[in-house]
Amino acid sequence: MDTSSAGISGQYARSVNDCNRPGGHAASSRRGRYRHATVRQWDDTPSTNPGRNTSYRSADACPSQNLQRRSVNPAQDFNALIKKEIMDDLVSQSDRLGHRYDGRNHSWYANSIKKYTSAAKRALNRAEQSLLTGLLQNFTVTRRWDWRSLTTTLHSLTSAGVFTPHKPMDERVKCTQAALLSTLLDAIIFKCNQKPQARDIDARGIANLLWAMAKLMANGQEWTPGLKATVAALLPHVNAQKDQFNTQHIANLLWALAKLVDNGQAWTPGLKRAVAALLLQVNAQKDQFNAQGIANLLWAMAKLVDNGQERIPELKEAVATLLSQVNAQNDQFNTQDIANLLWAMAKLVDNGQEQTTGLKATIATLLPHVNAQKDQFI
Structure with a gap:
């Protein structure tokens, strides 16, 4: 450097010398209790990113x-x-x-x-x-x-x-x-x-x-001071850029925050603000999420609640919104989506989610797909 x-x-x-000292080994982090949720990655090749400055400051650069x-x-x-x-x-x-x-x-x-x-x-x-x-x-x-x-x-x-x-x-x-x-x-x-x-x-x-x-x-x-400091430095920018996130960003971010909490991230004020800001964006962009995004979001919300997320109004509204989207897109979910969704609903109920008409309708919508795709589950 x-x-x-x-x-x-x-x-x-x-x-390098520090790495040879006692206690310098990497410790395995706590694993989530359900590890099949995935998020789509996007290509980030610098040469094709829109808006990137394509010229260097020197002719030979x-x-x-x-x-x-x-x-x-x-x-x-x-x-x-x-x-x-x-x-x-x-x-x-x-x-x-x-x-x-x-x-x-x-x-x-x-x-x-x-x-x-x-x-x-x-x-x-x-x-x-x-x-x-x-x-x-x-x-x-x-x-x-x-x-x-x-x-x-x-x-x-x-x-x-x-x-x-x-x-x-x-x-x-x-x-x-x-x-x-x-x-x-x-x-x-x-x-x-x-x-x-x-x-x-x-x-x-x-x-x-x-x-x-x-x-x-x-x-x-392992949770090094550097990793903790990086997460802490990034969280305020989630709030600052909240209106700039598209649906894929929102789904990936809530998935990421849920995984971090599941692996020991503390519920700091910055984390709470970031989650609340993203939940508001879920509600604002509710009609734009695809099937994978809906499944990932409900998985993330269930995982957050299971790790101490308060049942704030933004969360309740987001869950209700997404349940209605599950019903609307029920024929778009693959086997992994279905497994994640049913796990999420069970976990939400286990943590106090009211068994509303919407929740019951969503479960009823998904169960026939379990039977229809029974040979495809791993």
């Missing part, structure tokens, strides 16, 4: 053609991802541009790793993670990176399983993971806490990052 990152990073960063050719092909062989020339290009771009470098090429490379795993329909295995981590020792993140590069990089590396703590865990891999994650979190915290607020912080990035935080915890990361 460059010296401009001193301060927050000094509080949260873990050096355009990304290397070699880097693009080697790093953005989603169907490429894994060996193409771990060529030393890729990291040499990244280091060269960063060094040549200095304080003007915005992290774009690094985020392209991170996204290419995610595309590889998406094409393979699986996260990195232990051997791939170990090989890749050797290259990522020189993957330097700084506070100078822009918001899009930071969000793309963390979301992509998390999606690909770069930070997943496999067992047994090689000490070198563990230390590289900790150092890279720490510098990414430091830069995100710095960006979130800027006064006045950084102009490039957007709703999509906030949703991406909180999804990544939840995924990290679900995959076994």
